[in-house]
Amino acid sequence: MRQAHLGYESRVNLGSYYTPPEIVETAWKMIAPYLRSQTTVIDSACGYGDFLKNRGQTITIGCDIDETAIGIARENSDKVRFFETNALHNVSRAKFGIPEQSYLIVVGNPPYNDKTSLIRQSIKRVDFDIDDDLACRDLGISFLRSYNKLRADLVCVLHPLSYLIKPTNFKLLKDFTANYRLIEGLLISSWEFPESAKHTPFPIVLALYERDTQGMAYNSIRSFRFRIDGQNDFCLSDFDYIAGYVDKYPKKPPTSDYTLFSSVVEGTHHPEKDDRLFFWTLRDINALKRNRTFVENHSANTIVIDKRKLDYYAYIDVFKRNLHRLPFYFGNCDVLIDDNLFRQYKSAFISDTVNHHPFLKRHFQIEPIEKQQAASGLDMYFKLLFGEHHL
Numbered sequence: 001m002r003q004a005h006l007g008y009e010s011r012v013n014l015g016s017y018y019t020p021p022e023i024v025e026t027a028w029k030m031i032a033p034y035l036r037s038q039t040t041v042i043d044s045a046c047g048y049g050d051f052l053k054n055r056g057q058t059i060t061i062g063c064d065i066d067e068t069a070i071g072i073a074r075e076n077s078d079k080v081r082f083f084e085t086n087a088l089h090n091v092s093r094a095k096f097g098i099p100e101q102s103y104l105i106v107v108g109n110p111p112y113n114d115k116t117s118l119i120r121q122s123i124k125r126v127d128f129d130i131d132d133d134l135a136c137r138d139l140g141i142s143f144l145r146s147y148n149k150l151r152a153d154l155v156c157v158l159h160p161l162s163y164l165i166k167p168t169n170f171k172l173l174k175d176f177t178a179n180y181r182l183i184e185g186l187l188i189s190s191w192e193f194p195e196s197a198k199h200t201p202f203p204i205v206l207a208l209y210e211r212d213t214q215g216m217a218y219n220s221i222r223s224f225r226f227r228i229d230g231q232n233d234f235c236l237s238d239f240d241y242i243a244g245y246v247d248k249y250p251k252k253p254p255t256s257d258y259t260l261f262s263s264v265v266e267g268t269h270h271p272e273k274d275d276r277l278f279f280w281t282l283r284d285i286n287a288l289k290r291n292r293t294f295v296e297n298h299s300a301n302t303i304v305i306d307k308r309k310l311d312y313y314a315y316i317d318v319f320k321r322n323l324h325r326l327p328f329y330f331g332n333c334d335v336l337i338d339d340n341l342f343r344q345y346k347s348a349f350i351s352d353t354v355n356h357h358p359f360l361k362r363h364f365q366i367e368p369i370e371k372q373q374a375a376s377g378l379d380m381y382f383k384l385l386f387g388e389h390h391l
């Protein structure tokens, strides 16, 4: 059912973006081989209860902090034990009456709401208690940790792909990743969720985890082959990334005189003439979509370009203009690169950059080539780089 009772602000704060029925069905197909007798199924952020299907399990539990949602869920189902409560406080099996010996499956689409991200910052607040060992800047990460606290045997939930592929997020999931192994991952665009369709799409994974005392290391995520509906699969380690070639973030100043410091570090400090070049801080591909590349002035968000790496900054600038060639699931990745191929097509890249930023011309050794020739060179490069993923 489409979420219908909350206004914009509450929807953001509770992360109430309900799941389309086709995705719920796909989740149940993933779970089916693991269903056994004495199984308990819980969705601890169940909304209207759409994930709570009866597929032969012994006990079905739905929980939500939202009173109205639980009221509607109760009307939709009579065989489910419902709890109107905060699923992140005093978490234990006993809280939900789950037998200690029961095989426990968690299903659902827990809220993700990063309190520190700038998007919709002004209205964000979390006003419920969270157990100390679950507390985190992102509610979704707290929910994943709560499944470990419940000692779930199988977890089949939706969450942003960034939880797995961004090393800083992966570290936040330490207690979870120490006890679970990813066994299946289907990538879904946030555009599949009607309320999210207005923003740049980001990748969501419908993930199936099995409890495993070996846990999983970040490297296993890098080599994991994620499924994409009706297409080839996607694996991080199939590509090389720009992080190995440029500085992504500004260097930290040891003194307050940052401007002077960074130009000295970069070897570009000329007191008589400021010849420095600046580039906007690099995060992931979706951030590159929103941000600029070369900028004129220095700020806390700019990198002072090490001119020995200028070709690679030109590369990123051109890459940004070619993002329409990439599908949604690259949104949280770094800029991709094939360095050998880039060297072959470099003149096309430099020409394109100089065309868009004429002030850069005198910084490059390579003679620019004809616009048309550059365009076909770039077309060839990106088709070869993205391969089957090229849109």
Ligand SMILES: C[S@@+](CC[C@H](N)C(=O)[O-])C[C@H]1O[C@@H](n2cnc3c(N)ncnc32)[C@H](O)[C@@H]1O
Pocket (backbone or CB within 6 Å): 014, 015, 016, 017, 018, 019, 043, 044, 045, 046, 047, 048, 049, 050, 051, 063, 064, 065, 066, 069, 085, 086, 087, 088, 108, 109, 110, 111, 112, 128
């Ligand atoms: C993304 S919606 C998912 C709803 C439903 N499972 C679905 O997929 O259609 C997230 C739900 O989490 C609930 N929620 C948010 N914080 C919660 C908390 N601390 N405890 C329990 N439920 C919470 C919201 O009220 C919302 O219904």
